[in-house]
Amino acid sequence: MKMRVWATVAGLCVTVGAAAGQSAQDSAKALRDELTGKDLYLRDFSVAHVIRWQWDGARLVEKPPVGHMASIVKVESVKLDGNALKIEASRRTMVRDSDGRVKPVTSTEPIEIDVDLNGDRSADVLPKVAQGVFYSDVHEVGAALAGRSWLVKQPGSAEEIEARIKAEKVCDCAHLDAPDCSVHEVAASMKGVDPPRLLSASDPDFTEAARKKNVRGNAQVHVSVDSAGRPQDIWISRPLGYGLDENAVRSVSGYVFRPATCHGRAFGMGLYIDVNFEQF
Numbered sequence: 675m676k677m678r679v680w681a682t683v684a685g686l687c688v689t690v691g692a693a694a695g696q697s698a699q700d701s702a703k704a705l706r707d708e709l710t711g712k713d714l715y716l717r718d719f720s721v722a723h724v725i726r727w728q729w730d731g732a733r734l735v736e737k738p739p740v741g742h743m744a745s746i747v748k749v750e751s752v753k754l755d756g757n758a759l760k761i762e763a764s765r766r767t768m769v770r771d772s773d774g775r776v777k778p779v780t781s782t783e784p785i786e787i788d789v790d791l792n793g794d795r796s797a798d799v800l801p802k803v804a805q806g807v808f809y810s811d812v813h814e815v816g817a818a819l820a821g822r823s824w825l826v827k828q829p830g831s832a833e834e835i836e837a838r839i840k841a842e843k844v845c846d847c848a849h850l851d852a853p854d855c856s857v858h859e860v861a862a863s864m865k866g867v868d869p870p871r872l873l874s875a876s877d878p879d880f881t882e883a884a885r886k887k888n889v890r891g892n893a894q895v896h897v898s899v900d901s902a903g904r905p906q907d908i909w910i911s912r913p914l915g916y917g918l919d920e921n922a923v924r925s926v927s928g929y930v931f932r933p934a935t936c937h938g939r940a941f942g943m944g945l946y947i948d949v950n951f952e953q954f
Contacts, residue, residue: 697797698754698795698796698797698800699754700797701796701797701800701801702752702753702754702759702796702800704800704801705752705800705801705803705804706751706752708804709749709752709761709804709808710749710750710751710752711748711749711750712748712749713746713747713748714746714747714748714749714808714809715745715746715747715808715809715814715815716745716747716787716807716808716809717736717806717807717808717809717818718736718739718742718818719739719742719743719744719745719818719909720736720739720741720742720743721739721740721741721742721743721910721919721920721923722739722740722785722920723783723784723785723786723917723920724785724786724788725737725739725785725786725787725788726788726789726790727787727788727789727790727806727807728789728790728792729789729790729791729792729794729799730792731792731794733802733806734789734802734803734806734807736807740908740920740923740924740927741895741908741909741910741920741923741924741926741927742907742908742909742910742923743767743909743910743913743919744767744768744819744909745765745766745767745768745778746765746766746768746778747763747764747765747785747808748763748764748765748766748782749761749762749763750762750763750764754796754800757790757791757792757793757794757796758788758789758790758791759788759789759791759796759800759803760786760787760788760789761786761787761788761789761807762784762785762786762787763784763785763786763787764782764783764784764785765782765783765784765785766778766779766780766781766782767779767910767913767915767919769911769912769913779913781915783915783916783917787807789803789807822909838857839863841856841857842857842861842863842864843863843864843865844856845857845861845864845865846864846865846866847860847864847865847866847867847936847937848866848936848937860934860936860941860943862934862943862945866936866937867934867935867936868934868935869934869943869945870899870903870931870932870933870934870943870945871931871932872929872930872931873903873930873931873932874929874930875925875928875929875930876925876928876929877925878918878921878922878924878925878949878951879921879924879925880918880921880951881916881917881918881921883916883917884914884915884916884917884918884951887916889914889915889916889918889951890951890952891914891950891951892912892914892948892949892950892951893910893912893913893914893918893919893922893948893949893951894910894911894912894946894947894948894949895908895909895910895911895922895923895926895946895947895948895949896908896909896910896911896944896945896946896947897909897926897929897944897945897947898942898943898944899931899933899934899942899943899944899945900933900942901933901940901941901942902933902940903930903931903932903933903940904931905926905927905929905931906942908923908926908927910922910923911946914951918951922949922951925949926947926949929947
């Protein structure tokens with residue numbers, strides 16, 4: 675399955691490099707030529723529409739994102755204004771189709787990447803922006819997503835899903851190494867498992883763009899609930915667009931859960947949440 679995923683995205687990823695020894699405007703032009711029109715992948719896959727980076731004197735540091743969304747970015751413009759660099763781009767979310775393949779959706783949404791050069795010599799920092807903000811090649815993209823099997827694994831047919839659940843029910847969450855257990859990750863249907871329970875939630879905010887287009891429906895989020903019941907590592911798994919995905923992540927980040935337990939002992943567990951957006 676992993677080979678299929680990376681075969682899908684390999685043709686879309688462009689290797690980015692750096693240029694050096696130029697004036698600020700020359701460096702900005704070189705960066706513009708390097709990025710404009712290319713399909714790229716943002717480091718950390720931020721779900722935000724305005725993504726902020728800052729040069730700390732040694733490297734580029736991103737403002738921590740509230741959540742993530744696997745997506746492809748096409749750069750449309752690169753503008754330098756003093757110590758401020760603005761990259762305008764369009765974003766397409768990658769989703770899993772019914773065959774289990776991961777591919778980008780056809781619709782796009784605008785995003786902005788703001789880079790604060792922090793008073794340092796622009797000509798010295800600009801050549802580092804491409805590799806600092808974007809993954810340099812498909813291998814880095816693969817490594818970044820490799821541990822998130824929920825994003826790339828094929829759900830399987832109804833028969834396969836039923837067989838997997840049946841196999842999980844044989845297992846005890848505290849004894850995955852038992853001879854009769856063929857599952858190696860704790861699942862909600864296993865003996866002894868009480869999955870996370872939502873204790874409190876807040877309604878997500880609509881966006882003006884979504885109101886104008888009369889968009890409604892569910893944005894699906896995957897969240898890891900830690901052993902203290904806190905939502906962590908939030909990703910959009912099925913998008914709505916028009917800024918609603920970012921608002922869905924912000925809403926889920928404030929949820930309060932009772933953590934999952936295995937025979938009464940709390941542990942971290944991932945789950946999907948449908949965040950509903952309706953206009954009244």
